Amino acid sequence: MKNKLLTTTAIAGLLVSGAAFAQTTVTGNLEMTYKGLSNKTTKAQSARGFGKETQINLTNKGKLNNGMDYVAGFSIEHDGQELGSGATASTTSGTNMFNENVYIDFISGKTTLTIGADHIQNPDYEITNLVGIGDLDEIISGVNNANPAFITNIGSPYSSFGLGLTQDLGVGKFSVYYAPSQAAVAGDSAGGFSTFATYVDGSNSTYEVGFRGDLGVKGLDAGIYYNSTDSNDKATNSNAADNWKASLRYTVGAITLAGAMAEQDTNTTTLSTTKKSKSVGVAFAANKDLSLGIAHGRTDSGVAATSQLDEKITTISVGYSLGPVGLGVSVGKVDNYGNAAIDGKTAMFLARTNF
Numbered sequence: 001m002k003n004k005l006l007t008t009t010a011i012a013g014l015l016v017s018g019a020a021f022a023q024t025t026v027t028g029n030l031e032m033t034y035k036g037l038s039n040k041t042t043k044a045q046s047a048r049g050f051g052k053e054t055q056i057n058l059t060n061k062g063k064l065n066n067g068m069d070y071v072a073g074f075s076i077e078h079d080g081q082e083l084g085s086g087a088t089a090s091t092t093s094g095t096n097m098f099n100e101n102v103y104i105d106f107i108s109g110k111t112t113l114t115i116g117a118d119h120i121q122n123p124d125y126e127i128t129n130l131v132g133i134g135d136l137d138e139i140i141s142g143v144n145n146a147n148p149a150f151i152t153n154i155g156s157p158y159s160s161f162g163l164g165l166t167q168d169l170g171v172g173k174f175s176v177y178y179a180p181s182q183a184a185v186a187g188d189s190a191g192g193f194s195t196f197a198t199y200v201d202g203s204n205s206t207y208e209v210g211f212r213g214d215l216g217v218k219g220l221d222a223g224i225y226y227n228s229t230d231s232n233d234k235a236t237n238s239n240a241a242d243n244w245k246a247s248l249r250y251t252v253g254a255i256t257l258a259g260a261m262a263e264q265d266t267n268t269t270t271l272s273t274t275k276k277s278k279s280v281g282v283a284f285a286a287n288k289d290l291s292l293g294i295a296h297g298r299t300d301s302g303v304a305a306t307s308q309l310d311e312k313i314t315t316i317s318v319g320y321s322l323g324p325v326g327l328g329v330s331v332g333k334v335d336n337y338g339n340a341a342i343d344g345k346t347a348m349f350l351a352r353t354n355f
Contacts, residue, residue, distance in 0.1 A: 023060070023061055023062060024058065024059065024060045025058075025059050026056065026057070026058055026059075027056075027057045027059070027354070027355065028054070028055055028056045028057060028354070028355050029053075029054075029055050029352065029353065029354045029355070030052070030053070030054050030055075030352070030353050030355075031052065031053045031054075031350060031351070031352045032050065032051070032052050032350070032351045032352075033050065033051040033052070033134075033348060033349065033350050033351075034048070034049070034050050034051075034348070034349040035048065035049065035051060035142070035346060035347070035348045035349070036048035036346065036347050036348075037140075037142050037143055037344060037345070037346040037347075038143075038344055038345050038346075039143050039144060039342065039343075039344045040343040040344055040345070041341065041342045041343055041344070042144070042342070045143075045144070045145075047142065051079075051080050052079070052080050053077065053078070053079050053080075054077070054078050055075055055076065055077040055078070055100065056075065056076050057073060057074075057075045057101065058073050058074060058075070059071065059072070059073035060072050060073060064106070068106055068107060068108050069106075069107040069108075070104065070105060070106055070107065071103075071104075071105040071107065072103065072104040072105070073101065073102075073103060074100070074101060074102040074103070075100035075101035075102075075118075076100065077100040099117050099118060099159065099161075100118050101116075101117075101118045101119050102116045102117050102118065102119070102161075103115065103116030103117070103118075103119035104116060105119075110167060110168035110169075110170075111165070111166070111167055111168075112165070112166040112167075112168075113163075113164075113165055114163070114164040114165070114166065114177075115163055115164075116161065116162075117158075117159055117160055117161040117162070118158060118159045119158075119164075120158055120164040120166060120175055120177050121166065121173060121175050121210060121212055122153075122156045122158035122177075122208070122210065122225070123153065123154050123156050123208075123210060123223070123225035123227075123245045123262075124152060124153040124156055124158065124159075125152070125223075125247075126152045126260070126279070127221070127223070127247040127248075127249050127258050127260050127281075128247075128258045128259065128260055128279040128280055128281030128295045128296075128297065129281055129293065129295045129315060129317065129330075130249075130256050130258055130281050130282070130283035130291075130293040130295070131283055131291050131292070131293035131317035131318065131319040131328060131330070132317075132319065132328070133317045133319060133328035133329070133330040133348060133350050134330065134348060134350070135150075135152050136150055136152075136279060136295055136297045136313045136315060136332075137150040137152055137313070139313075139315050139330050139332040139346060139348055140313055140315070140332040140333075140334040140337070140344070140346050142346070143334055143337045143342065143344030143345075143346065144337045144338060144340070144342045144344070146337075146338045146340075147338065148299075148311060148313070148334070148337055148338055149275070149277075149299040149300075149301065149311040149337075149338050149339045150277050150279075150297050150299045150311060150313060151245075151262040151263075151264060151275065151276075151277035151299060152262075154225065154227065154243035154244065154245045154262050154263075154264055155206075155227060155229070155241055155243045155264060156208055156225070156227055157177060157178075157179035157206035157207075157208055157227065158177060158179075158208070160179040160206075161179065161180075162177055162178050162179035162180065163177070163178050164176060164177040164178070165177075169213070170216075171213050171214060171215045171216045172211055172212055172213015172214065172215060172222070173211070173212060173213055174209075174210070174211045175208075175209070175210050175211075176207075176208070176209050177207070177208045177209075177210075178205065178206075178207050179205065179206050180205050204229050204230045205229070205230065206227055206228065206229045206241075207227060207228055208225060208226065208227035208228075209225070209226055209227075210223070210224065210225035210226070211223065211224055211225075212224075217250075219250055219251040219252055220248075220249070220250050221247075221248070221249040221250075222247070222248050222249075223245070223246065223247045223248075224244070224245070224246045224247075225244065225245045225246075226242075226243070226244045227241075227242075227243050227244075228241065228242050228243075229241040229242075241264070241265060241266045242265045243262075243263065243264045243265065244262070244263055245260070245261070245262040245263075246260065246261050246262075247259070247260040247261075248260070254284055254285040254286070255282070255283070255284060256282065256283045256284075256285075257280075257281070257282055258280065258281045258282075259278075259279065259280045259281075260277075260278070260279050261276070261277070261278050262276070262277045263275070263276050263277075264276075264302070273302040274302045275299065275300065275301065275302035276299065276300055276302070277297060277298070277299040278297065278298050278299075279295060279296065279297035279298070280295070280296055280297075281293060281294065281295035281296070282294055282295075288321075289320055289321040289322075290318075290319070290320050290321075291318070291319045291320075292316075292317070292318050292319075293316070293317045293318075293319075294314070294315070294316050294317075295313075295314070295315050295317075296312070296313065296314045296315075297311075297312075297313045298310055298311065298312050298313075299311045299339070300339070301339035308339065309336035309339050309340065309341060310336060310339070311334065311335070311336045311337060311338065311339050312334065312335040312336060313332060313333070313334050314332065314333050314334075315330050315331065315332040315333075316330065316331050316332075317329070317330040317331075318330075324353055324354075325351060325352070325353045326350075326351070326352045326353070327349075327350070327351055328349070328350045328352075329347070329348065329349050329350070330346075330347070330348045330350075331345070331346070331347045331348075332345065332346045332347075332348070333345050334346075
């Protein structure tokens with residue numbers, strides 16, 4: 001009885017400890033879009049309409065009783081197509097709305113240990129569309145009933161639950177991340193509190209290393225990432241992947257220049273594919289509220305064939321700040337959408353606010 005009482009007291013202490021030293025904040029953002037698109041190749045395929053993205057972030061931070069700092073939190077992101085409580089594990093977008101930025105950080109000086117998902121620094125960014133009205137692939141997405149070929153995320157495991165370590169080097173941050181094999185199956189990147197589903201022949205564990213920082217140069221933003229997934233079939237080397245991405249952005253005065261390269265190497269039982277994307281961008285800040293930018297990206301299919309077509313994307317964007325609300329418009333042109341003989345144009349308007 002005494003042991004039971006002591007255990008109960010310890011649990012109670014675990015649940016309330018640190019409450020007096022913690023600080024909780026709630027933030028969020030809202031984006032509304034209007035997009036029109038036309039498919040020059042398939043004349044009947046054109047569309048226009050509104051879209052949205054909403055996100056709420058809850059963050060708690062404070063001191064641990066061993067003197068270390070901690071930060072914990074989660075986000076709920078709801079895009080227009082996602083489901084609510086009725087979502088199941090087979091509905092990727094529905095489950096992912098609750099897997100946004102879920103984490104506990106244990107911080108000692110410049111070293112951070114992260115447990116969670118969608119939190120650690122990662123390569124899922126597109127640096128050359130400098131005005132920031134969506135990524136290059138997002139601006140032209142929808143021209144054909146398939147995804148564009150342009151590489152933004154190189155297959156990073158960051159959105160799957162895992163364990164990461166980040167070291168602030170002063171000139172940038174170096175990170176290492178490990179996501180176990182359960183993480184990427186059926187869009188459900190974690191089991192329940194006390195349950196665990198066994199997945200057979202799913203996705204293997206993935207490792208990622210990365211660096212992003214200014215290298216001690218004012219106005220510079222440099223990034224390089226690499227991730228690798230082992231094959232789940234040693235005989236055929238199928239499902240193995242080795243991917244990398246490098247990016248560079250430099251701002252001097254009112255001018256910003258940027259460039260990026262990404263490569264995805266994947267293996268199946270019958271085919272080895274190396275797909276590559278390259279992009280460049282330039283932006284001009286006319287004043288503190290108005291910015292203009294142009295970007296261009298090119299992606300090959302990675303399949304050696306005479307019929308291979310390089311996808312080419314060009315966008316022009318204008319952004320204007322109204323203080324708490326930002327407005328922007330982008331027009332895009334794509335040739336060989338998805339490395340197929342499909343051409344099209346899009347126009348996208350965006351209104352964004354944070355709170």
